[in-house]
Amino acid sequence: MSEDDEDQSPPSDLRSQPPPCSPNKSRNCISSSSSSQTFPDHVLENVLENVLQFLDSRCDRNAASLVCKLWWKVEALTRSEVFIGNCYALSPARLTQRFKRVRSLLLKGKPRFADFNLMPPDWGANFAPWVSTMAKAYPWLEKVDLKRMFVTDDDLALLAESFPGFKELVLVCCEGFGTSGIAVVANKCRKLKVLDLIESEVTDDEVDWISCFPEDVTSLESLAFDCVEAPINFKALEGLVARSPLLRKLRLNRFVSLEEVHRLLLGAPQLTSLGTGSFSQTHQSEQEPDYAAAFRACKSVVCLSGFRELMPEYLPAILPVCANLTSLNFSYANISPDMFKPIIHNCHKLQVFWALDSICDEGLQAVAATCKELRELRIFPFDPREDSEGPVSELGLQAISEGCRKLESVLYFCQRMTNAALVAISQNCPELTVFRLCIMGRHRPDHVTGKAMDEGFGAIVKNCKKLTRLAVSGLLTDQAFRYMGEYGKLIRTLSVAFAGDSDMALRHVLEGCPKLQKLEIRDSPFGDVALRSGMHRYYNMRFVWMSACSLSMGCCKDVARAMPNLVVEVIGSDDDDENREYVETLYMYRSLDGPRKDAPQFVTIL
C-alpha cells in the first residue's frame, strides 16, 4: 500500500553546492580542506569511505557531503541509494557524473494533481533518458523504484537487458507500458526478488507474462500485480508460486478467483502479505472449498488486501488470520457495518486500516473500540461525488480519535465535519504527522455551527506538533491559513482546494512555514501578490502547483526572470488565444540543469 507515503527526508540530493572536482584532476591534486596534515589524502579518503558507507539516511548524507570537497567526493562514491524527488530537477547525466556506484534509484515524476486529470496526458516524466543513461553508467544497478513516471515497454526491455544483477522493480502510479514489457522483465531478470506493480496503468498486450518467469527456482520475495487489468494464466502462477520458496508478498488481480486463491494459499502458507483477487464464488460447486481452513494455515499473514468484487458472505473466511493482522485494506470492498463489525472485532493488532465509507460511523466506532494500535487510517468514498450521501461524518472521526491514541496518519473523505471533532482529534492524537481531510462538498462549513472550518484546522496545526503533511477542505477563510503559518512549522506538504479569501492566506503560509517543500493549490483566490511573496522560498522547495487561481502571465514571467534556476511551466487549457494573461495552471520547480527539452506543445516554459 503506497498511496502517497510520506518520504522521510528533505529536498533533492543534488543541490547546487560546492561543485564536484572536475574529472580532469587526478586524485592527488585534490587538496582537501580537511584539517589533517599528517596523513596523505588517499589514506584519509579510504578512512572516510569506510566510515561514510555506513550512512544510510539521505539527510545525513546530504549533510556530510557539504562538509568539504573531500567529503563531497567520498560521499558520492559511497552513496548506493539515490532519491530524486522530481525527475526534472536535474539531468540523468548529472546523476551519473556525481554518483558512480549507484545500486538503487528512487525517482518521482509527475506532480500528484496529475492523478486527478488536472494535467493533460503526455506531459512528460519519461523514464527513457534515465534508463538509457544508467544502462551505461551503472551496470550493477539492482533496484529501480518509480512513481508517476511514463515507462515504455522498450524502457523495461532495456532495463532487463542492461542490469544483470537486477533485483527489484517497483512501479507506483506509472503508465506507458503493458504486459509485454513486464514479460521481458520476468524473463530476463534472473535475480528478481521484487516485482511490484502498484496502482499503475498496464495495457493488456495479451501476453502470458506469468509464464515468462524462468523455469528454475526463483528468488521472488514479492509479486504484486493487482492493478493489471488482464487475465492471467493461473496454472503458470501456481507453478511460479510453488517454485518461489522465498515468496512472502503476493498481490493478485481480480482475475484470480476465490477458489484459485484457496489453492495458492494451500501451496504457500509462508506468505506474510496477501492481496486476494476476486472475493466471490463464480461457480456453484457442490463442495465449497474450506476457505477458512486455507486462511487458518497461513499463520504468517499479517497484511491483507484485495477483496475485489466482494461477496460479503465469504468474508468470515479471513477470521482465522484477523488476530495477527497489522494491515488490512478493505478499500475496494463495499462492506456494510453489519458485515464489518464481526471481522474487525478480532483485529487487535491492526496498525494500518484502509476502507470505504460504506462501513459508516458505526464501523469506525467498532475500529476505535478494538484497534488500539492503529497508526494509519484511510477512509475512501464509495460514491465519490460532491453530492453523494456521505455515510461517515465527524462522529466516526471523533470515535477514532478517542479509541486510537497512537494514530499517526489520517486520510478521511466525508460530507460532514465539525470543528469540534477536529479539535478533539488534535488533542487526542498528538502523534499525528499526516492529516488529510476531504469534505467532498465544496465550501462546506461546520455542519453543526455553520461556521468555517478555520478553528478546527487551527487546532490541528497547533496541537499536532509533529505534523508534516496537511490537506485541508471545507469552508476556510484566511484565518485558517494564518494558523497554518503561525503553527505549521514542520509542514512539508500542503494541499489546498477551494479555500481562502485572498492573497493573504497564501502569504501566511509562504512566510510562516519554513519547511514547506510541496505546495499544491487548486481553485483558490490567490494571485500575483501571493506568488511574489514566496520568492524567497521557491529555491528551497521541490515544487509549487497552482491551478485555477488568480495568477497572471506577467507575474509568472517576472518570477521566472528573477529566479533563473526555477523552471516555471504554464500549462495551458484549450484555448490559449482567448485569454493570454490568465494562467490556468502553474507548475514550477527548481532545476540544476535548466528547462527540460521534452516539454509538449501545451506547456509553456517561461
Add this chain to the structure above:
Amino acid sequence: MTYEKVNELNLKDTELRLGLPGTEQAKEEQEVSCVRSNKRQLQSDNEEESTPPTKTQIVGWPPVRSYRKNNNSVSYVKVSMDGAPYLRKIDLKTYKNYPELLKALENMFKFTIGEYSEREGYKGSGVIPTYEDKDGDWMLVGDVPWDMFSSSCKRLRIMKGSDALALDSAL
C-alpha cells in the same frame, strides 16, 4: 411579523405575496410564509435530494484516483421489455434486493411476474427477466446473490411472448 432566519436568509425579502406591494394580508401571509419556510427547511436538510442527479461534476474533484472510481458499480442500467416501444433506465443502487427490483419492474412495464425458483426459473407468467453481465453473457435474474448481481449487471431485458415461452419449455 417576524420570519425566522433560515441559513442567514431573511425570508421576508424573498416572500411571494398576494396583492399589491405595501398591502398587508396578515393571515394569508402567515400561511404562505409557513409553507415557504417549511419548504426552505426541507430544502436545506435534504440538500442532496434537491440537486438534480445530472449536476456537472468538477474536474478532479473529489480527489479520488480513477481506478478507485471504476471499481464501484455503475448504477444506471437500461431496461428493455420485449414489445415495449422504448427502453427505460433504472438505478440499481436504489434497490436492496430482488423483490424490490422485480416489483419496480412490474410497475414500470405493467406486467406480473411468476414465482422464482432456483431450479426452474420464473414459472407461470410467460415473463422472464434476464440481464447482461460484465462478461457479456445473458443470465437469468435471481440466480446470484444480490450484491454480485447489482455490481455485474450491465443491462436488463424482460423477455416475454414467444421467446419466453420457448425458454419456459426448455427449462
